[in-house]
Amino acid sequence: MxxxxxxxxxxxxxxxxxxxxxxxxxxxxxxxxxxxxxxxxxxxxxxxxxxxxxxxxxxxxxxxxxxxxxxxxxxxxxxxxxxxxxxxxxxxxxxxxxxxxxxxxxxxxxxxxxxxxxxxxxxxxxxxxxxxxxxxxxxxxxxxxxxxxxxxxxxxxxxxxxxxxxxxxxxxxxxxxxxxxxxxxxxxxxxxxxxxxxxxxxxxWLDMEFMNGPAPAPPSLTRPIIPYIGQLTIRKCYDMIIDTMPVIVRRYPQASFVFVTHNQAQRADLLRRAAERGVERNLHFLGTISEEEKLALLRASDVLPFPSRYEGFGLPILEGMAAGVPVISTDIPVVNEIVVHGENGFLIPYDDAEALSRAILTLLEARNLRERLIAGGQRALQERFxxxxxxxxxxxxxxxxxxxxxxxx
The missing domain is CATH 3.40.50.2000 (Glycogen Phosphorylase B;)
Known part of the structure; x- marks a missing residue:
């Protein structure tokens, strides 16, 4: 045809x-x-x-x-x-x-x-x-x-x-x-x-040939590495990520929160919010990067928080699963069609920064749970996507x- x-x-x-x-x-x-x-x-x-x-x-x-x-x-x-x-x-x-x-x-x-x-x-x-x-x-x-x-x-x-x-x-x-x-x-x-x-x-679905292919060396960052991937909009919950940073940094002072976005207009607001919470040194703003660099970052990450107030679908969730990083997202329509809580990711309540903080800490500290979610993500890609x-x-x-x-x- x-x-x-x-x-x-x-x-x-x-x-x-x-x-x-x-x-x-x-x-x-x-x-x-x-x-x-x-x-x-x-x-x-x-x-x-x-x-x-x-x-x-x-x-x-x-x-x-x-x-x-x-x-x-x-x-x-x-x-x-x-x-x-x-x-x-x-x-x-x-x-x-x-x-x-x-x-x-x-x-x-x-x-x-x-x-x-x-x-x-x-x-x-x-x-x-x-x-x-x-x-x-x-x-x-x-x-x-x-x-x-x-x-x-x-x-x-x-x-x-x-x-x-x-x-x-x-x-x-x-x-x-x-x-x-x-x-x-x-x-x-x-x-x-x-x-x-x-x-x-x-x-x-994803270009799995690319997702399983080579990637450059990841950026030199101190662990744990926690990326934000998406537009800097209220819908994508960058404000919630900033609100979680002090909680995570208290437990992991060297944590690297890495922001990847092509929405440069909100960079000043992002940095201001981080400064107000005293976590600006933990924020790494990469802005627009190549797909290969994004893949390398995901593979090096310890957890992928992807809270959202609305998603038409939520491709970064699949990208996280493909890169072998445990995913956290919000229990909202479409997302809860992709993520099965406790099986291939974590779901948190809508607009709940405290729940997001707890989920991040849980996945950073529970190795067996991390491995189970990563394996569940790989199965989901093979069976459903x-x-x-x-x-x-x-x-x-x-x-x-x-x-x-x-x-x-």
Missing amino acids: RILIIGLGGISRHFRNWPERTLGQSLVRTGHDVYALTYWQPEAPHLGLIERATTIDGIRVIRVRPRIAPNRDLVSVLRNLPRPDVVHLMHPRNVLAWEAVRWMRRRRVPICWTWLGPFHDRWLVDDRERPYERPPHPERLIMTAHDLVRRIMREPLRARDHWRNYAIHAPLRQVNRFIPCSRHEADVLTNLGFGKRMGPVVPL APERLVRRIIAVYEEVVGEYHFRL
């Missing part, structure tokens, strides 16, 4: 485990012809989205300007691409979807969509940083032209925002099959009225929707 993946940044030489790349890579390995349309963002070189056209892992990647409509850049590319057998859209705020879905529907190309975190949608939740603290608002989503006109007549000063709301959500009604990455995502989409188009839950098995489930969905189209014709 010829498959077109339409995502955000997701196929970049800088990031090995972004879902568009691992999906495309696995499809190429099974013999499929894979194209990808992603955002062109030269203003953010650290993301690696500068080349307008390139080939990565056998995926032919074309980058276009991230605009809703009119997106002449996108339309020009679509005109020159070979007609795909199926399109796979990814992410809930994909601004390329409006033009791409209209184009593909006119050419009778079936469409699948993996939403990758419904509560990233600012119209659906009050606060994307803490979406579980208030109920979602499905009534805010605008999916039909009639609802758009009605909303604009009622709130004309918000016409631009209503149009954007409509352009982001109307394409959902044209999808042939949703392929959710979690049960939570499937439940949200079902509650939005898309249950009849729901395909199987297919979780994300094996790329070759998961991609076959996605291909089966493609074949199903393509077959339905051919039957109608």
Whole structure:
């Protein structure tokens, strides 16, 4: 089959485990012809989205300007691409979807969509940083032209925002099959009225060839090494990590807390918080590092705390398991579909810094427990997150929707 993946940044030489790349890579390995349309963002070189056209892992990647409509850049590319057998859209705020879905529907190309975190949608939740603290608002989503006109007549000063709301959500009604990455995502989409188009839950996976491959020497740090990997946002709980540092440092004065993030804007706040708690000398801010350097850091780490107030999936959890480091995360939807407490990781209550501190100390001091969790993580990767098995489930969905189209014709 010829498959077109339409995502955000997701196929970049800088990031090995972004879902568009691992999906495309696995499809190429099974013999499929894979194209990808992603955002062109030269203003953010650290993301690696500068080349307008390139080939990565056998995926032919074309980058276009991230605009809703009119997106002449996108339309020009679509005109020159070979007609795909199926399109796979990814992410809930994909601004390329409006033009791409209209184009593909006119050419009778079936469409699948993996939403990758419904509560990233600012119209659906009050606060994307803490979406579980208030109920979602499905009534805010605008999916039909009639609802758009009605909303604009009622709130004309918000016409631009209503149009954007409509352009982001109307394409959902044209999808042939949703392929959710979690049960939570499937439940949200079902509650939005898309249950009849729901395909199987297919979780994300890693580039295991890379994760099992070579890595450079890790940075020279005093143990225990405790990394933070993710954006410096309230959603990712960097504040909780800082709050745990004094507790850990009292027991382990040489502990190294290592922050890896491409979100440099919050560095000053991070350092200020550490200084206020008297632990600034234990904080090592690496910022943006290569995937190889991140792998080396994970392999050298003693524990990976990954508390979160919301995750669309939580790939760093799998990366920690693959690197052989015990993982701690929060007992919230999606995460608790990946981590089985006491088997392949630890789950702590939501927003509980004291519980996080206790869990870190427990895993630093209980060798047998650490080894059991590490072994459980390896089993989970082999049994539940094996790329070759998961991609076959996605291909089966493609074949199903393509077959339905051919039957109608």
